[in-house]
Amino acid sequence: MKKLINNPENVVREELEGIAIAHPDLVKVHFEPNYIVRADAPIKGKVGIISGGGSGHEPMHGGFVGMGMLDAACPGAVFTSPTPDQMLEATKAVDGGAGVLHIVKNYTGDVMNFEMAADLARAEGIEVESVVIDDDVAVQDSLYTAGRRGVGSTVLAEKLCGAAAEEGRSLKEVADVCRKVKNWGRSMGMALTSCTVPHVGKPTFDLPEDEMEIGIGIHGEPGRTRMKVKPADEIVEMLMEPIINDIPYKAGDEVLLFVNGMGGTPLIELYIVYRKAYEIATKHGLKVVRNLVGPYITSLEMAGTSITMLKMDEDMLKLWDAPVKTPALRWGV
Amino acid sequence: MQIHRDQIVAWLKAYANLLSEKKEYLTELDAAIGDADHGANMDRGFQAVMKKMDELSNQDIGTIFKTVGMTLLSTVGGAGGPLYATFFLQAGMKATGKMELSLAEWSAALEAAVNGVKMRGKAELGDKTMIDALVPAVQALKTAQENGTSLSEALQQCAHAAEEGMKATIPLVARKGRASYLGERSAGHQDPGATSSYYLLQTAADVWSA
Incomplete structure (x- = not known):
């Protein structure tokens, strides 16, 4: 460690x-x-x-x-x-x-x-x-x-x-x-690496160099699937589809799109994620009216991202x- | 035969010692299906309880149990903290002002304790939690007490039921707690909470029968 x-x-x-x-x-x-x-x-x-x-x-x-x-x-x-x-x-x-x-x-x-x-x-x-x-x-x-x-x-x-x-x-x-x-609000995350809890001293889970975990929680809880690492755009699709399909966001809905870093992923990569997530949301007819990009809810030094989408109304926009x-x-x- | 308050204190000390000894093992069990902190959390909590024991000399069993509960509440954290705290707080309400407990009174206190844990954790038998050790133990103790079994024999039957319940968690798929996110992958591992609960009741049987 x-x-x-x-x-x-x-x-x-x-x-x-x-x-x-x-x-x-x-x-x-x-x-x-x-x-x-x-x-x-x-x-x-x-x-x-x-x-x-x-x-x-x-x-x-x-x-x-x-x-x-x-x-x-x-x-x-x-x-x-x-x-x-x-x-x-x-x-x-x-x-x-x-x-x-x-x-x-x-x-x-x-x-x-x-x-x-x-x-x-x-x-x-x-x-x-x-x-x-x-x-x-x-x-x-x-x-x-x-x-x-x-x-x-x-x-x-x-x-x-x-x-x-x-x-x-x-x-x-x-x-x-x-x-x-x-x-x-709905979210889904993924990890490129594990993380090490200081008093434990070794990684919370093993994730080989060429693999990633899709659907992971913020303490390294297991996700939906583990697979070989793919290009960012394909990863973003795997995160966005379950979010969009989970509740019936309707075309025309206004949303806040939040791309979060898990602690070990630099902003340069988070913006690549945001770019694709915005494109997918727009393709579904959703209007991205606010956003947040950066490491705000992290998992120590884990590399990875999570995407959150929140449907907004007028009052929520004012509060935001x-x-x-x-x-x-x-x-x- | 009665359980005197000094025997309650001896039980808590013996349990604290056992937790120190089994800390690594409990953490290993937790690492397999949880977040690898059950051993460390329980040990930290009962070490804090031990520090309170001196100021409790001559206090009644209800006060001892309530102090244990409040201490665990502020030192353990995680899910184990509120659950074990609730166990002792509920048991304490059945032992208010008492310097010793009959078998029937201990049985009632344990039942109240376990009902409190069920309410707090909303777990049922078979969810792969400490309830799987505690509920059969309460039933065994009640049956033994109603049949007029001796105190030491009844306590052994209670601990034995807890042990069987603990072992029965191995094939189960977890439905509560962090282990539940593993789904089928949680099967094949013994539940750490059921294990620490079995230790608690086995220690009672060993210390109070001696």
Whole structure:
């Protein structure tokens, strides 16, 4: 294992220390329990929004804490769900009296830990709503598994809900925006290489030099198929078709197209992916009206990409364009 | 025959030691069908529990169980954390204020604990989870207790049922947790959660029968 770390045990703590020093104008980092919180939290009368999950997906979620997006993020150990005490303390720290939304990715551990945290927060008199994002179309037998995994749509949900909360909408209204993203967003990813969890020290799975895995999750969960590496355009087709076929996007629909890097793939390749994904969407009569290209929900140093498509309406477009100021996403300010 | 609070503490210590010993093995089981963290997570949680034991001297069994549950909740993470935390929190509610438990009381506490795990994880028998070890164990303990079996014999029957349930997970296809994404590829591997649950009940039988 070759990594820019000191000791595998201290990876998350030292990362958080770095974030605290780098962005004191935007966020504060609380240790034990660990959470990253907006520097100006709690904001009176505003719905608080928190998310969280295992570390190793940076900039998600800590990089999205700030004005117009998350109020707090709870990082767990690498690829391990955070614990309810972190979520409870973060919930209390961001509660401005208007309630708190938990945005949860659909993984067994995340869902259970957030459920317990929501129960504990309600017991302390804080109004909490939870929305579980499950947009990964690679999981086919969702009835016989833990269900579809939460991937790229999570980033978009955090942006749109953050803007809705900033406007002063109620907890139910902000949660409704989140549910819309859950229903209208679909994703699929692929890997060219595996990744190495620091405290494990060896790759999560073996992937030969000339092979790729289509339909992989963000922790190296197995995908739909493994095959020889193909040109980018063919790979993009294999990702886009299941997304487009999964829900009846209609010709004329306006969509946001999000091409994400898994951590080890450079932007030069992501734009090659975007170019083809745009062409396929357009061929199906979809109007790509917004986009996001870059590494926003990663899997350590894994090489690969995921594509997310989200159907947009007028309200969502307005929320997407609203100002945001976080370490990883910033515009309009 | 009763289970005294000191025996509860001895059980938890013995389980913590066993987890340290079996950490690598549990992680290996998890690496095959999950994310290779069950051994490390459980060991971290029960080491934290051990640190709390000193401040619990003379406390009742309900308080001990609730402290164990809250400690696991804040230290384990993953799916195992809330599930084992729920196990001890629910058992604790059946043991509030008690310095010792009869076989019938332990049986009721274990049943409440396992029902809590079922509710929290929404898993059923046959989904290839810790439920596959725990549910048969509860049934065996209830039957033994109703038949008037001695405490040590009843505990052995309970542990034996957990062991059989654990082994029965090997051919199963996982329907819950991260292993479920493997589909058919999850068959042929023993479930790590069922394994740590079997250890818990086998340790109880060994420590309380001695």
